[in-house]
Amino acid sequence: MIQVKDLHKSFGDTPILKGIDATFERGKTSLIIGQSGSGKTVFLKSLLGLHTPEQGIISFDGNISKEMDVDQKRQLRQEIGMVFQGSALFDSLTVEENIIFPVKMFTDQSTSEMRDRVNSVLKRVNLPDAHQKFPAELSGGMQKRVAIARAIVMNPKYLFCDEPNSGLDPKTAIVIDNLIQEITSEYEITTVINTHDMNSVMEIGEKIIFLQDGLKAWEGSHKEIFKTDNESVVNFVYSSNLFKKVRALYLNESNS
Amino acid sequence: MNYIEHVGKYFSMLRQVFKKPQRLSVFKDALFREIEDLGLKSLGIVAFIAFFVGGVIAIQTALNLESPIIPKYLIGFATKRAMILEFAPTFASIILAGKVGSFITSSIGTMRVTEQIDALEVMGINSLNYLVLPKIIAAVCFYPLLVVLAMFLGIFGGWLAGLLTGLFHSIDYIDGIQLDFDPFLLQYATIKAIVFAFVIATIPSYHGYYVKGGSLEVGRASTQAVVWTSVVIILLNYFLTQMLLG
Numbered sequence: 001m002i003q004v005k006d007l008h009k010s011f012g013d014t015p016i017l018k019g020i021d022a023t024f025e026r027g028k029t030s031l032i033i034g035q036s037g038s039g040k041t042v043f044l045k046s047l048l049g050l051h052t053p054e055q056g057i058i059s060f061d062g063n064i065s066k067e068m069d070v071d072q073k074r075q076l077r078q079e080i081g082m083v084f085q086g087s088a089l090f091d092s093l094t095v096e097e098n099i100i101f102p103v104k105m106f107t108d109q110s111t112s113e114m115r116d117r118v119n120s121v122l123k124r125v126n127l128p129d130a131h132q133k134f135p136a137e138l139s140g141g142m143q144k145r146v147a148i149a150r151a152i153v154m155n156p157k158y159l160f161c162d163e164p165n166s167g168l169d170p171k172t173a174i175v176i177d178n179l180i181q182e183i184t185s186e187y188e189i190t191t192v193i194n195t196h197d198m199n200s201v202m203e204i205g206e207k208i209i210f211l212q213d214g215l216k217a218w219e220g221s222h223k224e225i226f227k228t229d230n231e232s233v234v235n236f237v238y239s240s241n242l243f244k245k246v247r248a249l250y251l252n253e254s255n256s
Numbered sequence: 257m258n259y260i261e262h263v264g265k266y267f268s269m270l271r272q273v274f275k276k277p278q279r280l281s282v283f284k285d286a287l288f289r290e291i292e293d294l295g296l297k298s299l300g301i302v303a304f305i306a307f308f309v310g311g312v313i314a315i316q317t318a319l320n321l322e323s324p325i326i327p328k329y330l331i332g333f334a335t336k337r338a339m340i341l342e343f344a345p346t347f348a349s350i351i352l353a354g355k356v357g358s359f360i361t362s363s364i365g366t367m368r369v370t371e372q373i374d375a376l377e378v379m380g381i382n383s384l385n386y387l388v389l390p391k392i393i394a395a396v397c398f399y400p401l402l403v404v405l406a407m408f409l410g411i412f413g414g415w416l417a418g419l420l421t422g423l424f425h426s427i428d429y430i431d432g433i434q435l436d437f438d439p440f441l442l443q444y445a446t447i448k449a450i451v452f453a454f455v456i457a458t459i460p461s462y463h464g465y466y467v468k469g470g471s472l473e474v475g476r477a478s479t480q481a482v483v484w485t486s487v488v489i490i491l492l493n494y495f496l497t498q499m500l501l502g
Contacts, residue, residue, distance in 0.1 A: 002502075045374075048378055049377075049378075050374055050377060050378070073380075074380045075375075075380075076380075077379060077380030078376060078379070078380050080378060082374075082375065082378045084371045084374065084375060085371070086370050086371060086376040088371040088372050088374065090367075090372055091366075091370075091372070094290070101282075101379075102379050104279065104281065104282055105278060105282055105379070105381060106278050106279075106379075106380070160378075165486075185493060208483075
């Protein structure tokens with residue numbers, strides 16, 4: 001479980017996060033949504049330790065990150081998997097080398113054990129024959145799947161995804177969403193996804209946090225988001241006619 | 257950001273770079289990759305330029321020695337001195353600053369803008385140590401060899417130029433290159449090569465690592481890196497020469 005209390009982060013004189021409280025539970029897929037500039041990426045990077053917040057507490061299963069020493073932080077990093085918006089695969093390495101990289105860096109496994117591990121995660125993301133390909137030879141969806149495979153190869157406790165569906169067609173986006181959700185429940189991971197994709201919100205948002213101007217403006221599940229009367233959430237989530245109709249249909253059905 | 261801040265940030269980067277590698281086997285792989293990228297792939301250009309510059313120095317010296325009193329062996333002597341003292345260590349380094357420096361900045365800069373460096377940090381890897389230390393070691397170990405090769409090829413180029421143009425005799429040229437041989441000059445050239453190799457590996461890494469923005473900024477950072485690397489090499493060349501030969 002990840003707990004966040006009163007998180008503040010500024011860049012120069014510009015406050016980005018203005019005191020966010022949130023809890024992300026184990027085995028559940030939590031989504032952070034909000035308009036561009038609402039502070040989603042800064043929030044996610046603060047959780048990852050890529051930004052240092054000025055104020056507030058982030059704790060991972062009770063361990064407060066700012067109280068950890070260097071070794072504890074290093075240990076925590078090894079328990080974190082991250083899927084970046086652009087996949088962030090290492091261009092000069094093959095798919096197999098990309099996935100094996102953290103295993104080689106942090107474990108004493110033999111080459112055959114590492115190969116087995118790579119085979120199993122590549123099979124898990126439905127890319128059993130991509131070992132020797134370079135990232136540039138893969139489609140966007142395949143790159144995302146390799147990034148997921150690299151993120152889970154160390155059996156992480158926490159999985160963070162920054163816009164995992166950006167640049168993907170709707171069908172592939174659903175495949176990626178389902179894959180992340182399956183992995184989350186299968187490995188009992190605490191998953192936090194930063195997204196703009198409303199399909200993801202409707203499909204896999206077991207917990208949704210809506211950020212607005214650096215503050216948490218709403219929190220609930222994908223079922224509750226249909227019923228919310230929070231104007232900002234309604235304007236953001238149901239901005240398209242299609243989603244407005246879906247919501248109206250859902251509300252009609254639940255009223256009748 | 258002013259120049260003093262950049263210098264401070266550069267030295268603070270070096271503090272992160274010079275830490276024990278987290279996993280020696282991974283470091284070894286990275287080191288061999290860098291030796292190939294930064295060293296072996298520069299062999300051709302350095303050899304080509306050194307050979308022809310040696311030839312040009314010999315021809316120009318021969319054409320300018322019109323007086324019959326001045327012995328012809330001075331052509332070989334001048335070519336040898338020019339190659340050992342300046343061309344091989346300094347100008348080869350300027351060439352490498354352009355070729356290797358822009359490669360280092362663009363490769364690290366691209367890793368920065370495509371979040372590959374963030375990916376390393378999230379994994380708990382000291383990205384500066386992983387990315388920059390192998391480059392420094394590869395450059396510092398390999399460039400002195402390139403410089404020695406440039407010396408030999410330049411002197412050989414001068415000899416061949418004389419043979420092909422008929423401007424001077426082979427025997428005079430060989431006498432000249434054997435005249436007044438001072439082994440310290442080789443040490444001087446090697447020291448310069450090592451210092452310049454360090455500069456070529458670190459300044460472009462600094463520009464690439466701290467780049468912000470997209471591909472346009474990576475391009476700008478590459479240009480800046482080449483300019484600053486060349487400026488620092490020229491300045492250090494002056495101070496090293498003053499210190500070692502003055």
